[in-house]
Amino acid sequence: MAKKTTRNEQYTCNRPTLFLAFELGATEWKLGFSIGLGQKARRRSVPARDLGKLEGEIRAAKKRFKLGEAAPVVSCYEAGRDGFWLDRYLTKSGITNLVVDSSSIEVNRKARRAKTDRLDVQKLLTMLIRYEYGERTVWSVARVPSPKEEDGRQLHRELRTLNKEKTRTTNRIKGLLASQGIRLEGRLDLSDARLDSIRLWDGSGLPSGLKDRLGREWEHVLFLKRQIGTLEAERRRALQQPNSADMKKVRQLALLRGIGPHSGWVLVREFFGWRNFKNRREVGSLAGLTPTPYQSGETNRELGISKAGNRYVRGIAIELAWSWLHHQPDSKLSRWYLKRFALAGTRARKVGIVALARRLLIDLWEFLEAGVLPEGAKMKPAA
Numbered sequence: 001m002a003k004k005t006t007r008n009e010q011y012t013c014n015r016p017t018l019f020l021a022f023e024l025g026a027t028e029w030k031l032g033f034s035i036g037l038g039q040k041a042r043r044r045s046v047p048a049r050d051l052g053k054l055e056g057e058i059r060a061a062k063k064r065f066k067l068g069e070a071a072p073v074v075s076c077y078e079a080g081r082d083g084f085w086l087d088r089y090l091t092k093s094g095i096t097n098l099v100v101d102s103s104s105i106e107v108n109r110k111a112r113r114a115k116t117d118r119l120d121v122q123k124l125l126t127m128l129i130r131y132e133y134g135e136r137t138v139w140s141v142a143r144v145p146s147p148k149e150e151d152g153r154q155l156h157r158e159l160r161t162l163n164k165e166k167t168r169t170t171n172r173i174k175g176l177l178a179s180q181g182i183r184l185e186g187r188l189d190l191s192d193a194r195l196d197s198i199r200l201w202d203g204s205g206l207p208s209g210l211k212d213r214l215g216r217e218w219e220h221v222l223f224l225k226r227q228i229g230t231l232e233a234e235r236r237r238a239l240q241q242p243n244s245a246d247m248k249k250v251r252q253l254a255l256l257r258g259i260g261p262h263s264g265w266v267l268v269r270e271f272f273g274w275r276n277f278k279n280r281r282e283v284g285s286l287a288g289l290t291p292t293p294y295q296s297g298e299t300n301r302e303l304g305i306s307k308a309g310n311r312y313v314r315g316i317a318i319e320l321a322w323s324w325l326h327h328q329p330d331s332k333l334s335r336w337y338l339k340r341f342a343l344a345g346t347r348a349r350k351v352g353i354v355a356l357a358r359r360l361l362i363d364l365w366e367f368l369e370a371g372v373l374p375e376g377a378k379m380k381p382a383a
Contacts, residue, residue, distance in 0.1 A: 016067050019132070020058065020095075021124035022077035022086075023117045024048070032121040033061040037129050041122055051089065076128045078102045079142050087144050098128070103308055104140035140308075149274045152246065155238075156266050157312070159231050166224040173217050176210065190218035235265060246273045249368055255379050256367075258327030259320065266316045271361075272368050280362045287313050289358040305354055313361075321357040331376035333359055 016035065023030035025048060033042040042061055046053040062071055075090055076098040090097040105127065107113065130138050145153075170188055177184060181201050195211055206214070239261060241247050246268050253264035277283050284290045288309030294301050307314070325334050333356060341352030363374040373379075 016071050017132070018058070018062055018065065018067055018071055018073045019125060019128050020061070020073055020075035021121050021128055022075065023121040023124065024077055024080065024082050024086075025117065029054070030117045030121045031057055032125040033057075033065070034125055034129065035065045035067070037126070037133070039065075041125055043118060043121065055093075072096065074098075074128065074132055076100055076124055076131075078105070078124070084144050084150065088147070098131070099142040099144055100124070101140040101142055101308070106138075143275065145274055152269050152273070155231060155235060156262070156269060159228065159235075160312075162224050162228050162231070166221060166228070169217055169221050169224065173214060173221070176214060176217075180206070180210070188221075190214055235261070239265075249273060252368060253364065256328075256374075257378050257380055258323040263316050263320055263323075266312055267361075267364065270310055271313045272365060277365060280365075283362050283365050284358045286310060287317060287358065287361055289314060289317065289354060289361070314357075317357040317361050318353060321353045321360055324356070324360055328374075328377050330378070331374055333363065333374065333376075335376070 019034050019036075021032040023032075027048050029046050029048050029050075031044045031046060031054075033044070034040075042064055044057050044061075046057060058073060059069075062069065073095045074097075075095055077086065077100070079099045079101055084099065087097045087099050105123070127138050173188065173190065174184075177198075182198060184198075192215070195206065195214060198206055200206070205211075238244070239247055239250060249268045249272060250261065250264040253259050253267065254261055271286070275286065277286075281290075285306070286309045288305060288307045288311070290306050292303040292306050294303050324331070325337060328334050329338075336359075337352055337356045341349050344352070360374075363372075363377075366372045367374060
């Protein structure tokens, strides 16, 4: 009789470790301490950003659980408004910290579930222990950028904010004029002379209050245009840096038809410049462009893309997909889209452009990493 092999895998953590979970608030931080599953948590509150009291609570927790001063500490908090500065402080202090994607945390599916900071910190603490004991799929851990990598994302994000603000202001101006039955043709210009020349339906000029408001709104538009011009000039200067690894990647992407400096800048600064992808799946997943199937019994439907990744990259990827169809009609990706979605309905074409955006991101990743040109794609004449 053949002997059966018995395998016994140990999932528990044998080293004495202090687990710490943060629930970060604007004025107060909730802290939860434990040394393992089944252990009653030690809960404390400290003023927000008071690092001295935080260190004191960690020492008190080690004493409470009878751990040595050199015992390792593993902590976690949800990614949010507080950013990554706390992670850098904890890491510098010798604490292993995890920044957790909030959307990946499992929740109770009851119609009405209790939610308090105390319950949240207990939930985080329990999941942190499970994660450290080997249950790696319990949540998604964010990749923390370096201070330099994080700072490199400020320029294009500010540009995006300024352009959106300019669009809102110009739309507000057009709405104010439309309320008086006025529609200006051509390029919007509300200089003093132009405001004086505008006439209402009865031939009279603009009311003084409305005229003054339009003048102030137009001054705001001019101010935003100057700021946008300054940032665009700064980006052009940065693109001329010969020894910058990020700028080399931006220039490499800009060699392809349909990709300009702006889209290349966003993709590199947000995505390809500091992320190390292992495979194609990771590229699509981080952009939030992966499908979300829902299967239960005989029910089988698609819920759409996950939208769990970087929203800046997701938006620019979909814009690039439309541009790719126009500027790279002979590429393999464009021919695949036209064959499968061009003659379909409006909704199918929108679904198809998202699928094209995901495939395009993967091809661009391979182009940057291995120099593999997307099949059928053409370079710009200057290249």
